[in-house]
Amino acid sequence: MRLTLAPAIExxxxxxxxxRRGRVELLVPGWSPALSTVPxxxxxxxxxxxxxxxYKGLFPxxxxxxxxxxxxxxxxxxxxxxxxxxxxxxxxxxxHSDPEAWEGILGALYAADFMxxxxxxxxxxxxxxxxxxxxxxxxxxxxxxxxxxxxxVVVTAYEKPDLIVEDEELRDCILESLIDAYKSARESKxxxxxxxxxxxxxxxxxxxxxxxPGITMVREQATLEVDIxxxxxxxxxxxxxxxxxxxxxxxxxAVFLGSRWxxxxxxxxxxxxxxxxxxxxxxxxxxxxxxxxxxxxxDAYLLLWHITRYSLEPVVDYxxxxxxxxxxxxxxxxxxxxxxxxxxxxxxxxLYGKEVFDALKRRIELLNKTAxxxxxxxxxxxLESPTRMDISKATDYVLSQxxxxxxxxxxxxxxIGTANxxxxxxxxxxxxxxxxxxxxxxxxxxx
Numbered sequence: 001m002r003l004t005l006a007p008a009i010e011x012x013x014x015x016x017x018x019x020r021r022g023r024v025e026l027l028v029p030g031w032s033p034a035l036s037t038v039p040x041x042x043x044x045x046x047x048x049x050x051x052x053x054x055y056k057g058l059f060p061x062x063x064x065x066x067x068x069x070x071x072x073x074x075x076x077x078x079x080x081x082x083x084x085x086x087x088x089x090x091x092x093x094x095x096h097s098d099p100e101a102w103e104g105i106l107g108a109l110y111a112a113d114f115m116x117x118x119x120x121x122x123x124x125x126x127x128x129x130x131x132x133x134x135x136x137x138x139x140x141x142x143x144x145x146x147x148x149x150x151x152x153v154v155v156t157a158y159e160k161p162d163l164i165v166e167d168e169e170l171r172d173c174i175l176e177s178l179i180d181a182y183k184s185a186r187e188s189k190x191x192x193x194x195x196x197x198x199x200x201x202x203x204x205x206x207x208x209x210x211x212x213p214g215i216t217m218v219r220e221q222a223t224l225e226v227d228i229x230x231x232x233x234x235x236x237x238x239x240x241x242x243x244x245x246x247x248x249x250x251x252x253x254a255v256f257l258g259s260r261w262x263x264x265x266x267x268x269x270x271x272x273x274x275x276x277x278x279x280x281x282x283x284x285x286x287x288x289x290x291x292x293x294x295x296x297x298x299d300a301y302l303l304l305w306h307i308t309r310y311s312l313e314p315v316v317d318y319x320x321x322x323x324x325x326x327x328x329x330x331x332x333x334x335x336x337x338x339x340x341x342x343x344x345x346x347x348x349x350x351l352y353g354k355e356v357f358d359a360l361k362r363r364i365e366l367l368n369k370t371a372x373x374x375x376x377x378x379x380x381x382x383l384e385s386p387t388r389m390d391i392s393k394a395t396d397y398v399l400s401q402x403x404x405x406x407x408x409x410x411x412x413x414x415x416i417g418t419a420n421x422x423x424x425x426x427x428x429x430x431x432x433x434x435x436x437x438x439x440x441x442x443x444x445x446x447x
Contacts, residue, residue, distance in 0.1 A: 070104040072240050077112035080175035081149060090114065092145040102143075103251055106204055109147050110250070111242035115208040118146040119181065119201035121194045143201065147148065153211040159245070161327045171208055174257050176204025196262065196310045203258030207250040215245045255320070256303075256327040260292075263306045267291060270417040271410060277442045287445075290407050291371075291414070296328045297412070298372040301340045304350045309418055314350040321348040338370050339363070351374065353427030375411035376427070378404060382412075382440045383428050394436075395413050395443040411439040 027336050065411055072166070080090055122144055156164070160439060164170050181202025185195040214264055267288050292299065303324060308314040321332050332348045337343040340361035342349045351359055356376050360366055367373035381401050385394040398404060416437050424430055429437060 032244070033198060034172045070243065071236075071239070073105060073108040074111050074243070075095050075375035077109055077114060078235075081112050081114065084149065086149060086151075086236075088148070089117075090147045091238040092147065093141045094145055098168065103247065105145070106208065107243045107246040107251070109145070109244045110208050112149050113241045113414050114147040115150040115153070116145055116147050118184075119198060119205055120146075120184075122142040122191065123198055141176055143197075147269075150209070150211065153209050155216060156210055156212055159212065159215075159249060160247050161253040161256065162237050163205045163208075164210070164249060164330070165257060165327050170253075171257060173209055174206035175261060177209075178203040178258050179259055183206070185374065193310050196307075199262055200255060203261075204251065205255040207246075207254035210250055212249075214246060215241050252323045254325050259324060260305060262290060263303055264292070266306050266309070266418065267410075267414055270414045273438075274442060274445060277446045287406060287410050291410050294371040294436060295369075295409070296330050297335055297338055297340065297370045298329050300325050300330055300335055301350070301370070301372040302411070302414075304335075304348065305352075305415065306418070310349050314423070316350065317345045318343060318348050338366050338373060339373055340370070352415070352423050353380070353425075355426055370408050371405075371411060374402075374408045375415065378402065378408050378412045378441075379416060379429070379437060381425050382437050385435065385440070388433075388436050391436075391439045391443050393445070394440050398444065407446055409441050409444045413438060413445070416441070 077090070084090060084140060091107065093111070094102070105201055106116065109439050120143070154170060156167070156170055156172070158164055158167065164348075178199055180203075180342060181198045182195070185198040255300070268284070270282050271279075271287060274287070276283075279287070291302070293303075304316055304321060305314075307316055309326075318332060325335075334346075336343055336359075338353065339356045341351055342355075342359060353376065356367070356373070358362065367377050381398050382394070384401075385397045387393050387397070416424075416427075416434060419427070419429075421431065424434070
């Protein structure tokens with residue numbers, strides 16, 4: 001950075017104390033731009049050593065902890081907001097490996113009265129060094145966040161993410177931004193994982209347009225037990241209130257809608273092949289609606305399943321999963337009870353096939369409690385068919401073993417069509433047996 005800025009420093013735009021060239025002084029005590037190192041004391045950065053010693057909620061937060069990082073970025077963005085022209089833009093170049101940091105930087109922008117108009121992924125690192133993750137998926141890009149002063153906002157009084165999702169105007173606000181990001185990703189020929197992160201970022205960007213006037217006011221007679229000016233104390237309380245609203249309400253709503261939209265597209269892509277079985281476009285639409293209208297546990301499981309299609313392992317960060325599932329009113333532990341996921345070490349692993357049966361052990365009857373469980377069991381029964389030469393007879397065998405609904409058959413078809421080789425092995429299948437399984441499932445859907 002010092003070498004990059006050398007021409008500007010030499011021209012007197014930075015660190016200039018010469019009155020004849022127009023005094024521009026950004027003095028850092030004890031440091032000179034001629035030195036080969038830069039001072040790190042004032043860096044706004046999270047350090048592991050500081051985070052380990054931190055107490056959550058402490059004020060003022062310990063320097064270089066997560067809370068401190070977000071608060072200091074908010075201070076910076078607030079100052080930037082003061083000097084930025086009304087039609088100006090602020091570009092934040094962001095590279096980080098922690099989803100919480102991504103949420104934090106966007107929350108700090110939101111609390112500083114910015115709205116995000118665009119997010120671009122830019123490849124800046126070696127493919128061997130993942131630098132950004134969303135939901136457990138490693139990305140090898142930096143994010144260029146384009147922000148503007150929040151002017152054309154959508155006002156709401158809702159304070160729950162599910163109400164944001166249900167409101168048509170607010171939902172459209174988020175989805176319009178998501179679709180714009182999707183089109184940009186397609187036009188730029190983005191890789192599959194880049195498309196995913198841009199779409200999710202687009203949904204979150206749309207959420208930054210939503211404002212709740214009641215949140216901007218400190219409604220409680222809250223006080224900060226520190227010796228600071230009342231005006232600054234009020235600003236910090238408002239910042240905390242805005243940040244909490246973004247984290248607890250807008251962010252979960254945005255990642256849910258973004259993930260749901262991508263799941264809908266993936267379902268359509270897989271079920272399009274039903275046209276060969278006589279399904280019309282309208283019938284496929286109804287089938288997708290039927291799948292989406294499954295029980296909340298199946299809905300959550302399919303969202304997590306699809307998100308892991310963008311990663312090397314079927315794993316999602318626990319905090320991200322909890323935010324995503326908040327709209328549905330369930331937790332990862334609820335899915336674990338039904339054998340659909342396993343939580344460990346801050347991660348949620350999405351289970352399939354034998355993993356599900358092993359997780360349930362003597363509680364195998366719980367498979368029937370969710371559409372996802374029945375779909376996984378259906379695939380197992382299909383593979384147990386005594387004949388694979390006659391699809392009609394194989395279908396008859398399946399129906400003799402269990403009742404089959406359109407919803408379960410569609411979910412099974414979606415999963416077998418998107419499973420990787422390791423996951424196929426878990427259900428006792430292979431690339432060679434996938435066509436047979438699909439044929440039986442299509443036959444079941446056609447009956």
